Amino acid sequence: xxxxxxxxxxxxxxxxxxxxxxxxxxxxxxxxxxxxxxxxxxxxxxxxxxxxxxxxxxxxxxxxxxxxxxxxxxxxxxxxxxxxxxxxxxxxxxxxxxxxxxxxxxxxxxxxxxxxxxxxxxxxxxxxxxxxxxxxxxxxxxxxxxxxxxxxxxxxxxxxxxxxxxxxxxxxxxxxxxxxxxxxxxxxxxxxxxxxxxxxxxxxxxxxxxxxxxxxxxxxxxxxxxxxxxxxxxxxxxxxxxxxxxxxxxxxxxxxxxxxxxxxxxxxxxxxxxxxxxxxxxxxxxxxxxxxxxxxxxxxxxxxxxxxxxxxxxxxxxxxxxxxxxxx
Amino acid sequence: xxxxxxxxxxxxxxxxxxxxxxxxxxxxxxxxxxxxxxxxxxxxxxxxxxxxxxxxxxxxxxxxxxxxxxxxxxxxxxxxxxxxxxxxxxxxxxxxxxxxxxxxxxxxxxxxxxxxxxxxxxxxxxxxxxxxxxxxxxxxxxxxxxxxxxxxxxxxxxxxxxxxxxxxxxxxxxxxxxxxxxxxxxxxxxxxxxxxxxxxxxxxxxxxxxxxxxxxxxxxxxxxxxxxxxxxxxxxxxxxxxxxxxxxxxxxxxxxxxxxxxxxxxxxxxxxxxxxxxxxxxxxxxxxxxxxxxxxxxxxxxxxxxxxxxxxxxxxxxxxxxxxxxxxxxxxxxxxxxxxxxxxxxxxxxxxxxxxxxxxxxxxxxxxxxxxxxxxxxxxxxxxxxxxxxxxxxxxxxxxxxxxxxxxxxxxxxxxxxxxxxxxxxxxxxxxxxxxxxxxxxxxx
Ligand code: HDD
Ligand code: HEM
Ligand code: HEM
Numbered sequence: 001x002x003x004x005x006x007x008x009x010x011x012x013x014x015x016x017x018x019x020x021x022x023x024x025x026x027x028x029x030x031x032x033x034x035x036x037x038x039x040x041x042x043x044x045x046x047x048x049x050x051x052x053x054x055x056x057x058x059x060x061x062x063x064x065x066x067x068x069x070x071x072x073x074x075x076x077x078x079x080x081x082x083x084x085x086x087x088x089x090x091x092x093x094x095x096x097x098x099x100x101x102x103x104x105x106x107x108x109x110x111x112x113x114x115x116x117x118x119x120x121x122x123x124x125x126x127x128x129x130x131x132x133x134x135x136x137x138x139x140x141x142x143x144x145x146x147x148x149x150x151x152x153x154x155x156x157x158x159x160x161x162x163x164x165x166x167x168x169x170x171x172x173x174x175x176x177x178x179x180x181x182x183x184x185x186x187x188x189x190x191x192x193x194x195x196x197x198x199x200x201x202x203x204x205x206x207x208x209x210x211x212x213x214x215x216x217x218x219x220x221x222x223x224x225x226x227x228x229x230x231x232x233x234x235x236x237x238x239x240x241x242x243x244x245x246x247x248x249x250x251x252x253x254x255x256x257x258x259x260x261x262x263x264x265x266x267x268x269x270x271x272x273x274x275x276x277x278x279x280x281x282x283x284x285x286x287x288x289x290x291x292x293x294x295x296x297x298x299x300x301x302x303x304x305x306x307x308x309x310x311x312x313x314x315x316x317x318x319x320x321x322x323x324x325x326x327x328x
Numbered sequence: 329x330x331x332x333x334x335x336x337x338x339x340x341x342x343x344x345x346x347x348x349x350x351x352x353x354x355x356x357x358x359x360x361x362x363x364x365x366x367x368x369x370x371x372x373x374x375x376x377x378x379x380x381x382x383x384x385x386x387x388x389x390x391x392x393x394x395x396x397x398x399x400x401x402x403x404x405x406x407x408x409x410x411x412x413x414x415x416x417x418x419x420x421x422x423x424x425x426x427x428x429x430x431x432x433x434x435x436x437x438x439x440x441x442x443x444x445x446x447x448x449x450x451x452x453x454x455x456x457x458x459x460x461x462x463x464x465x466x467x468x469x470x471x472x473x474x475x476x477x478x479x480x481x482x483x484x485x486x487x488x489x490x491x492x493x494x495x496x497x498x499x500x501x502x503x504x505x506x507x508x509x510x511x512x513x514x515x516x517x518x519x520x521x522x523x524x525x526x527x528x529x530x531x532x533x534x535x536x537x538x539x540x541x542x543x544x545x546x547x548x549x550x551x552x553x554x555x556x557x558x559x560x561x562x563x564x565x566x567x568x569x570x571x572x573x574x575x576x577x578x579x580x581x582x583x584x585x586x587x588x589x590x591x592x593x594x595x596x597x598x599x600x601x602x603x604x605x606x607x608x609x610x611x612x613x614x615x616x617x618x619x620x621x622x623x624x625x626x627x628x629x630x631x632x633x634x635x636x637x638x639x640x641x642x643x644x645x646x647x648x649x650x651x652x653x654x655x656x657x658x659x660x661x662x663x664x665x666x667x668x669x670x671x672x673x674x675x676x677x678x679x680x681x682x683x684x685x686x687x688x689x690x691x692x693x694x695x696x697x698x699x700x701x702x703x704x705x706x707x708x709x710x711x712x713x714x715x716x717x718x719x720x721x722x723x724x725x726x727x728x729x730x731x732x733x734x735x736x737x738x739x740x741x742x743x744x745x746x747x748x749x750x751x752x753x754x755x756x757x758x759x760x761x762x763x764x765x766x767x768x769x770x771x772x773x
Contacts, residue, residue, distance in 0.1 A: 038472050040736040047732075054443030057398075058436050064405055065431025068416065069424035076413035080686055083410070085698045091703050096398040098707045101395030104727065105714045108740060288681055290421040293497060295430060301433035308437055312444045323450040326735040327391075327727055 001295040003285035006070040008301070011274040013063035015267045021057030021178070022266040024049045026101070026178015028123040032116050034182070034193050037194040039112060041190070043326060045106060048185040049178065050328045051088060051316040055309060057093070062305075068299075069293055074141070081145075082136035085163070089129035096122035108152060124171055131170030134273040135163030138215075141277035142224035153221060162215050169212050170269045172205035176241070177262035183253070185319050199248045205265055206241035207257050209234045212272065226279050230272040237268045334693040335411040335685045340667065341701045344660055344707050346404050347396030351659055354472055354517070355577070357465040358392045359569055361458075368458045371605030372559070381723045382562045386528070388728040389715055391446065393512070396711045399703060405431070407700075411693065414684030419481070419495040422488050423675075426477040434471030438464055449729050468556020472520075473513050480509030482675050483666060484595050493679070507591040511584050512666075516583025519662065522617060522655040525574030530652035531568040531719045533645035536560070536634070559723050568628055572663065582614040594723075595676050608663035613658045623749055652751070 001010070015025030027049035067075045081088050099119030103112050139145045139159045147155035179198035183191040213234035219227040244261035247253070285291065318324075329337075360383060365377035405427075409416060415423065440462040450458065481488075487502030488495045497503065504510070627633035636644065670676055673682040727735050 026697060027699070036480060043736050049446040050438075051443060052535055054439045054446070058439035061405065061439075062431045062436050064409070065428040068405075069420065069428035072409070072413070072416035072420040072424065075409040076416065076686070079406075079410045079413070080688060083688055083696070085691055086406065086410060087699060090403050091699060093402060094707065097395055097399045098711070100716055101392065102711065104735075104738075105392060286420060286424075287494075287496075289496060290424075292360060293421075293500075294425055297429050298432050301429065301436070305432070305436040305440065308440045308444075312440055315444060315448045320732075322732060324732050325447045325449040325451075326732040327446055327731070 001291060001299065002280045002288070003070075003291065005295075006066065006283050006285060006291055007274075007278060009269065009298070010063055010066045010071065011278075013059050013066060013239045014270045014274075017056060017063060018173075018266045018270050019263050020052050020059060021176045022127070022174045023052045023181040024056060024096075024100075024178065025123050025127045025171075025174035026176065026180075026262075027052075027182045028096070028176070029120045030182055030194060030197065031182040032120060033197070034186075036188050039109065039193075041111075042116065043176050043328070044186060044320065045190060046100070046324050046328045047324055048182045048307035049182070049322055050326075051312075053097075053182070053328070055312055055316075070286050071281060071284060072286060077135065077140055077250060077284075078137055078219065079183045081140045082133050082163075085132040085136065087127050088125065089133060089179060091131050094126035095119075096126055104328060117165070121195055123164065123174075127170040128167040131167035131269055132163040134170070134269050135166035137273050137277045137281075138162045138166070138227075141280035142219050142227065144219055144224070147222060152222075154218070158215065158218055158222075158274075162219075164185050165208065165212050166269055166273075169208040172201060172208050172270060173265035175201040176205050176244075177266040180258070180262040183318075187320065195248065195253055199245060200250070202241045202245040203262070206238040206245070207247060209238035209265070209268060211239065213238065214270075215273065216276060224279075227276045227281070231234060234268060234272055237264050240264050329690065329696060331688060331693045332682050333691040334690060334697050336681065338693070338697040338701060339407060339411065340664075341406060341665075342400065342403055343706055344663065345704050346397065346400035346661065347663060348656055348708070349393055349400055350472065351520050351523035351656060352527060353390070353395040353397050354468060354520035355514045355522070355573070356386060356393070356522075356527065357468055358389055358521075359524055359573060360387050361461050361465050362569070364458050364461055368454045378558055378561045378565065380384045380729075381558070381726070382565060385562065385723050385730045386566070388726055389527075389718060390714050391716065391728065392711065394442065396707055401435075403700060403704060410496045410672075410696075411686055411688070412674065412680065412684045413686045418493065418679050418684070419488075419675055420494045422485075422497050423478050423481055425497065425500075426481075426503075430471050430474035430478075434467050434474055438467035438471060438561070438568075439670045441467065444730070450731075469517070472516065473509075476513040476516065477504055477506070477509040480506045482673075483512075484508035484591060485675050485678050487743060490678070495675075507588070508595075511587050511591070515581055515584035515588060515662075516659075518577045518579070518584060518614075519655065521573050521577025522581060523577075523659065525570045525577055526652050526655050528566050528570030529574060530649045532563040532570060534650040534720070535722060536567065537642050537645040537649075562723055564631070564634060565670055567633075571621060571624050571628065575618060575625055578614050578618035578621055581610075582618060584615060585610060600671075601662075602670045606661040609661050610658055610665075611664045613654060617655075664719055678713045 027045065031042050031045045034045050052069040064075075067206055089194065096120055099115045099122060103115035104120065106112075139162055141149070144155050144158050144162070148159040171275045179201065183194040185191075185222050186194065216231035216234060220231065240257060240261050243257045244255075245260050247255045252258070363379055363383045363386065365375055367383050370376035370379055408427075441460050444452070445457065445460045445464060448460070452460065473520060481503060484506055485495075486506050487497060487499035489498050490496075492634075627636075633649040634641070672680055725738055728737065
């Protein structure tokens with residue numbers, strides 16, 4: 001596999017994470033809102049996203065493995081430019097995991113409600129931090145970074161604005177996506193309320209995608225042509241979000257548009273980042289000999305993983321029922 | 329403190345935390361797998377019920393431990409790039425290879441299978457469910473081995489050449505058969521088995537010491553076999569497995585420990601006092617654990633161990649419980665010896681540690697040290713206290729593998745948990761189910 005192949009693998013892994021773990025990012029903040037003070041109800045909401053946790057977060061672990069082996073310089077650049085947000089990402093991730101696994105282990109209501117607050121905060125912070133890292137990648141792996149260092153005012157404004165914008169987009173996207181997953185798996189009483197919240201989240205998500213498209217246009221105007229692709233993609237996603245809102249307003253929640261809106265919004269930050277930063281990232285790939293040497297073990301492993309995950313999803317993703325295992 | 333010191337300290341503290349979880353994951357994993365296999369194969373109903381309870385009890389502890397083990401591992405992985413980019417610049421091609429294989433092959437599969445095991449509990453056929461857990465164990469060991477290959481390369485770099493200051497693999501087989509990877513990995517396996525065993529034995533002994541006082545409750549509940557409660561049976565079985573695993577573990581750790589001295593003579597590195605202390609402690613603990621383990625194993629036939637003279641028995645149980653942390657502390661010392669013994673090198677003889685760290689400012693690194701270590705250590709302590717509570721609570725109210733309705737209502741029976749543990753199971757499923765149609769699950773589609 002050449003650099004492009006590794007780059008695609010990286011993008012696929014990140015996209016997989018955004019969709020699978022994104023369901024958790026968006027679902028967990030609904031636990032308190034939809035569950036109220038009733039613990040069993042809260043756990044029902046948690047149970048809708050629980051299988052996505054172990055099977056989803058590991059996609060980002062794998063992505064960092066690929067980053068480390070094939071794009072070591074990219075990782076070093078990104079980490080040093082985005083040091084505080086990377087640390088924030090780690091802290092949010094760890095707290096999110098701890099909150100989900102530990103909340104139901106002890107019966108005390110105070111213990112459980114406390115962890116629910118932590119889980120909600122961390123589940124918002126996690127996509128936000130990821131979005132911010134993606135924004136830093138837009139800056140560092142396009143002309144913006146160099147121009148900002150060179151003192152250009154417009155570039156400096158973008159260097160500050162893009163991470164914030166991407167953070168917002170990632171959070172809004174997760175809300176829509178997670179809400180739709182909860183709505184699809186939960187009992188009717190819960191899913192109606194989840195859909196109401198999705199409806200409200202769609203317009204901000206579309207707006208943020210539109211703003212991000214403007215940001216991409218600005219990056220393109222400064223000289224990184226590949227950002228145009230990102231702009232087009234983001235506009236399209238914004239359109240899907242608005243169409244989904246239209247469908248939900250009509251009370252039609254099983255249309256293809258509604259179903260697609262969640263995953264599309266969730267991957268939008270990843271795909272957009274891949275098109276802005278892709279060319280520069282590929283240029284920084286590890287030497288060809290390293291990439292070739294690792295191709296077969298990694299691809300073979302990836303195929304095995306896909307098979308295992310496909311089987312698991314078939315077993316695990318069904319509407320909640322008496323055979324659902326409740327653990328979180 | 330300089331940025332270099334802070335980065336090293338941070339890495340050491342977080343690696344140590346991660347490794348404490350890893351010890352339990354790798355040590356308890358095979359035990360849970362064996363328990364579940366025996367449960368799946370059991371014909372006799374009572375025996376199957378006991379083994380099921382044992383599987384769920386230890387499986388639940390395994391999971392609560394695992395949760396933070398993953399979190400700590402994630403921190404480790406991102407930290408390598410965050411603080412030691414020099415390591416990747418110079419040896420990314422060598423050192424990155426095992427790590428990417430680890431994440432893509434081992435962790436990815438391990439997590440997937442574990443998710444399937446927990447959340448597919450009531451869906452998968454028993455045999456498939458058991459096989460899934462074996463897959464978790466195998467991939468877990470695989471991932472540990474690949475990390476040891478990466479770390480072994482740092483301790484004893486082989487199978488590479490330097491081209492323009494960058495290391496390139498020339499001999500992948502040498503990388504894998506590196507004694508610093510192979511012997512150390514086997515040594516670590518011994519350490520993990522010991523740690524898992526001390527946990528099994530310590531917790532079981534704690535319960536067995538209190539077992540007689542529980543008997544009246546069991547009789548009152550009208551359970552059969554009032555002489556020995558089913559719960560007591562769980563602890564005796566766990567104790568037996570633990571003693572076997574611990575003795576085997578001590579043997580393996582000792583054997584491969586002495587084997588390591590061979591290659592270590594030719595490896596560059598310092599020889600600070602902590603290394604000598606660690607060697608002495610490891611030899612003491614390993615040797616003693618093996619001898620005592622053998623003696624206790626001899627007491628198992630005919631259940632002699634469980635029928636010893638009462639004061640002697642309770643004294644023994646208390647001692648076994650108190651000794652629980654010993655293999656964990658020993659293993660940390662072992663790692664400290666390995667890592668500190670390697671200094672001043674990050675890759676022995678190739679790359680100095682101070683040339684491997686990032687150029688982040690000291691202030692930034694110290695901040696992240698305080699934040700990350702603070703968060704991780706706090707969570708680790710909380711996690712261990714939860715594990716201690718669950719271990720003391722014993723086999724009642726296990727969430728893992730229970731029917732969803734029971735699990736959802738476990739908080740409702742809050743009040744009576746401390747006083748009365750045995751009779752509760754049948755009360756609570758009737759009490760509150762009707763409150764909300766939602767909770768019976770799955771009426772909608
Ligand atoms: C894959 C690589 C790897 C692995 C598996 C481990 N370490 Fe490590 N360790 C390093 C890679 C490393 C390192 C990044 O290379 C460090 C940082 C600076 C250095 O020289 O080595 C290091 C430093 C380091 C130090 C400080 C040594 C010093 O600076 O004086 C200690 C005490 C530990 N580690 C402890 C551990 C423990 C308890 C581990 C068990 C999980 C562990 N390490 C696994
Ligand atoms: C630089 C060193 C290390 C890194 C970067 C690292 C990374 C990781 C990561 C990312 C995970 C989470 C994987 C998941 O999502 O399932 C993990 C878990 C794990 N690691 Fe490590 N690790 C390191 C050291 C070690 C060592 C020394 C061992 C054992 C010898 C080990 C054994 C394991 C095991 C068995 C797990 C499974 C989860 C658990 O124990 O809770 N790791 N590690
Ligand atoms: C007679 C018994 C033992 C001997 C001779 C021994 C010897 C050693 C040696 C030579 C090292 C390598 C240090 C280096 O690389 O500088 C080591 C490392 C280590 N030891 Fe031991 N050890 C023994 C028992 C134990 C026990 C009982 C445990 C834990 C329960 C343990 C845990 C470890 C760990 C975790 C490491 C670091 C990983 C590794 O290098 O394998 N050891 N030991």
